[in-house]
Ligand SMILES: CC(=O)N[C@H]1[C@@H](OP(=O)(O)OP(=O)(O)OC[C@H]2O[C@@H](n3ccc(=O)[nH]c3=O)[C@H](O)[C@@H]2O)O[C@H](CO)[C@@H](O)[C@@H]1O
C-alpha cells in the first residue's frame with residue numbers, strides 16, 4: 001500500500017493538461033477486439049486500470065506496439081481464446097470494472113465471451129444485468145457459475161439484431177451491447193441507451209471501422225450489423241472527470257490554474273455545475289481559466305431562494321464521478337448545499353474523513369449529505385486517511401492540499417487507477433506532495 005504525504009495550505013499556480021479519459025479508453029481498448037485489422041489509438045492515459053486492460057488484451061493474443069507516449073497500435077488477428085478459460089484470466093479479469101467490455105466484441109465476432117465478476121470501485125452494488133439481458137436479447141445463451149462468480153455468453157450461430165429497451169442507461173452495458181450488435185445480423189435498436197461522450201466516441205470509432213450506427217449522442221441508437229469491421233485511427237478525449245477534479249482543486253486551494261485543451265463541447269453541464277458553487281471559470285479558446293478565489297466562493301440558491309441540491313443523473317445530467325469532488329469543494333464555500341448521490345449507495349461514506357478534518361457535513365443517509373461551508377474562516381486540519389475509492393481518493397487529496405499541516409493518504413493505488421502521474425503533475429504547479437512506495 002503506497003502513501004502520499006501532503007503539506008497543505010499552499011497556493012498553486014500554472015497550467016495543467018488533462019490526461020486522456022479513463023472511461024473512454026477502457027471502451028476503445030475493448031473495441032480493438034472487433035477487427036483483425038490494425039487499430040491505432042492515441043492519448044491513452046498511463047494509469048493502472050488502463051494498463052491492466054492492455055495486459056489482458058496482450059494475454060488474449062492481441063499484438064500491441066507502443067509508438068510513443070499514449071499511442072499504441074493493436075492487431076487482434078490471432079487471438080488465444082483459451083486464455084478466457086484460464087485461472088490467469090479469472091485473476092486478471094476481476095481486477096477492474098472495464099474488463100467487462102471485452103465480452104461484447106468477443107461475442108459479436110467469435111460467438112462467445114466470458115468474464116469473471118469484474119472489480120472496480122466498491123461504491124455500492126454494481127450489477128451486470130443490463131449487459132447480459134442485452135446479449136440474451138441478441139440471441140446469446142447465458143450461464144453463470146455462482147461459486148466461481150464467472151459469467152459466460154455463447155451464440156455459436158451468431159447474433160441477430162432486435163429492439164431492446166434497457167432497464168437502465170448503463171454506461172459499460174450500452175458499450176458492450178453496441179459492440180456485440182455492430183457484428184450481429186440485421187438491425188438492433190437500443191432505447192434508454194447511455195450517451196456519455198465515452199459512448200459517442202465508441203460509436204464514432206465503430207463507424208470509422210465500417211460500422212453503421214445512427215443516433216450517436218442520443219438515448220436511441222440504431223445499429224445495422226455488418227459482416228466485419230476494419231482498422232481505424234482514434235484519439236481519446238481529455239478526461240472530463242480529471243478536468244472537474246482540477247476545477248475543484250483550484251477553488252479549494254485559492255489557486256490560479258489554467259486547464260488546457262479541455263474539449264469544451266464535451267463537458268456538458270460540468271462547468272455550470274461548478275459555477276453553481278460560486279466558482280468562476282472562464283472559457284479561453286479550448287482552455288478553462290480559473291482565477292485565484294482569494295475572496296472564496298458563494299453557493300447559489302435556486303430562483304425561489306430555496307436550498308441548492310447537486311445530484312447525479314445519466315448523461316447529459318451531472319456525472320456521479322464528480323459528486324465527491326463537489327462535496328469536498330463545498331466544505332470551504334460560503335453557504336450550504338445538499339449532495340445527492342442517486343446512483344451509488346456507498347460512495348458518500350468517505351465524508352467521515354472530512355468530518356475528522358473539521359468539515360461541517362451531515363450525512364443524512366447513504367445517498368445524501370448536507371454541507372455547510374466554512375468560507376475559509378476555519379481551515380481543514382491535516383490528518384491520516386485511507387483512500388477508499390478513486391474519486392473519494394482524489395477528493396481527500398484536494399482536502400489535504402487545502403488543509404493546514406501535513407496529511408498522509410494511504411492506499412493511493414486507488415488514485416493511481418485513474419489519475420496519471422498525479423503527484424508529478426501537481427508538484428509542477430507548486431503542490432508539496434511526496435510519494436512513499438511500499
Ligand atoms: C469503467 C466505467 O466506465 N465506469 C463508469 C460507469 O460504470 P458502470 O458502467 O459500471 O455504471 P452503470 O452506468 O452501469 O451504473 C452505475 C450505477 O448507476 C445506477 N444507474 C445507472 C443508470 C441509470 O439510469 N440509473 C441508475 O440508477 C446503476 O444501478 C449503478 O448502480 O458508469 C458509471 C456511471 O456514470 C461511472 O460511475 C463509472 O465511472
Ligand SMILES: C=C(OP(=O)(O)O)C(=O)O
Pocket residue numbers: 022023049096097098119120121321390391418
Ligand atoms: C467508479 C469509477 O470507476 P470504475 O467504474 O472503473 O470503478 C470512476 O471512474 O469513478
